[in-house]
Amino acid sequence: MKALTFTEFGAASVLQYITVADPIVTAETVLVKTTYIGLNYADIYRRQGTYHLADHTPYIDGYEGIGVIVEVGSAVTDYAIGDRVMFVDVPLANAELVAVPVANVIRVPDLLSDQFAASIGLQGLTADFLAHDLAQNQPGDRVLIHGISGGVGQILSQMLTADGCQVYGVASTPAKQRLALDAGAEKVFLRHDDWAKDYHDYFATVFDGVGKTLPLSLQLTATRGRIVFYGMAGGNPPKVDPLALMQGSKSLMTGDLWDFLIDAPSRQKRAARLFGYVQRQQITLNVPTIFPLAEGAQAHEALEQGKVAGKILLQP
Numbered sequence: 583m584k585a586l587t588f589t590e591f592g593a594a595s596v597l598q599y600i601t602v603a604d605p606i607v608t609a610e611t612v613l614v615k616t617t618y619i620g621l622n623y624a625d626i627y628r629r630q631g632t633y634h635l636a637d638h639t640p641y642i643d644g645y646e647g648i649g650v651i652v653e654v655g656s657a658v659t660d661y662a663i664g665d666r667v668m669f670v671d672v673p674l675a676n677a678e679l680v681a682v683p684v685a686n687v688i689r690v691p692d693l694l695s696d697q698f699a700a701s702i703g704l705q706g707l708t709a710d711f712l713a714h715d716l717a718q719n720q721p722g723d724r725v726l727i728h729g730i731s732g733g734v735g736q737i738l739s740q741m742l743t744a745d746g747c748q749v750y751g752v753a754s755t756p757a758k759q760r761l762a763l764d765a766g767a768e769k770v771f772l773r774h775d776d777w778a779k780d781y782h783d784y785f786a787t788v789f790d791g792v793g794k795t796l797p798l799s800l801q802l803t804a805t806r807g808r809i810v811f812y813g814m815a816g817g818n819p820p821k822v823d824p825l826a827l828m829q830g831s832k833s834l835m836t837g838d839l840w841d842f843l844i845d846a847p848s849r850q851k852r853a854a855r856l857f858g859y860v861q862r863q864q865i866t867l868n869v870p871t872i873f874p875l876a877e878g879a880q881a882h883e884a885l886e887q888g889k890v891a892g893k894i895l896l897q898p
């Protein structure tokens with residue numbers, strides 16, 4: 583099979599599209615022929631050597647995709663050849679074929695196209711656990727999302743709006759501000775404007791996937807409110823003083839999606855909850871940008887340079 587690989591860490595130029603051995607199908611796996619593979623920030627960190635990466639020679643990036651089952655392991659009873667399935671936490675996904683443990687398989691409802699399902703998978707399940715496992719906001723709560731027009735941000739914003747929250751956000755450009763307002767946000771601040779001084783101690787929850795904004799998030803969070811820290815798209819976060827948190831009875835919560843997708847039932851339950859928002863037309867997405875898997879290096883560069891609004895998909 584063909585795969586997007588690398589043997590050393592570094593810039594996008596280390597990526598090579600080459601022929602490698604097909605994956606081995608064990609008793610409890612299914613072999614998925616991928617139609618689309620989702621590209622995520624974590625793939626950049628892995629290529630740079632700063633994030634957990636499956637041991638493999640050569641390295642193969644990628645953890646989420648959608649496709650059709652072409653082979654089933656001897657112990658698999660719930661799935662058959664021809665089933666359309668997706669996965670969000672399976673390594674070695676930047677390839678034409680991926681061996682997916684049966685517990686990691688997620689069935690795709692008919693109403694979702696391959697492109698839509700591939701675009702919402704990992705970022706949608708992330709938004710779901712941030713909103714429903716960590717923050718647990720009540721209708722009427724005021725919440726703020728940094729990077730509201732990013733992949734997770736867009737989905738989280740629509741999900742919380744549907745949950746009855748008043749959603750505020752921060753974006754870098756007027757075009758991204760417009761995108762978030764059109765998706766239902768109440769107010770969207772421009773990152774470089776001087777807006778924050780009027781919103782100290784204001785939000786029940788601040789969702790921070792940017793990282794270096796943590797001190798600002800602490801100021802914006804209301805007494806007894808919480809900061810949900812889940813990523814560092816803007817660089818490593820500065821240290822947070824626990825005393826500063828305690829003085830306003832503020833809490834810092836964190837989480838990694840993989841600690842919330844621990845078995846087949848937890849994946850299916852969360853996926854069903856996410857797809858429910860789509861079925862009720864409470865979440866829409868802009869059209870994804872598609873690169874051939876062979877041009878994965880250009881896709882990585884586009885993501886790193888913030889050139890693309892919305893999801894980037896790789897097509898084998």
Ligand SMILES: NC(=O)c1ccc[n+]([C@@H]2O[C@H](COP(=O)([O-])OP(=O)(O)OC[C@H]3O[C@@H](n4cnc5c(N)ncnc54)[C@H](OP(=O)(O)O)[C@@H]3O)[C@@H](O)[C@H]2O)c1
Nearest residue numbers: 708729732733734753754791812813814815816837838839
């Ligand atoms: N904890 C988990 O389980 C988990 C799971 C998935 C993703 N994540 C993390 O969540 C974050 C967002 O992921 P994503 O897939 O949504 O990425 P994305 O689509 O690329 O969005 C990144 C967002 O970060 C904002 N941003 C980037 N640099 C910034 C800076 N210097 N200052 C302020 N904002 C900045 C961008 O804002 P603009 O668009 O306005 O420029 C963009 O909206 C990443 O850190 C990712 O690693 C965590």
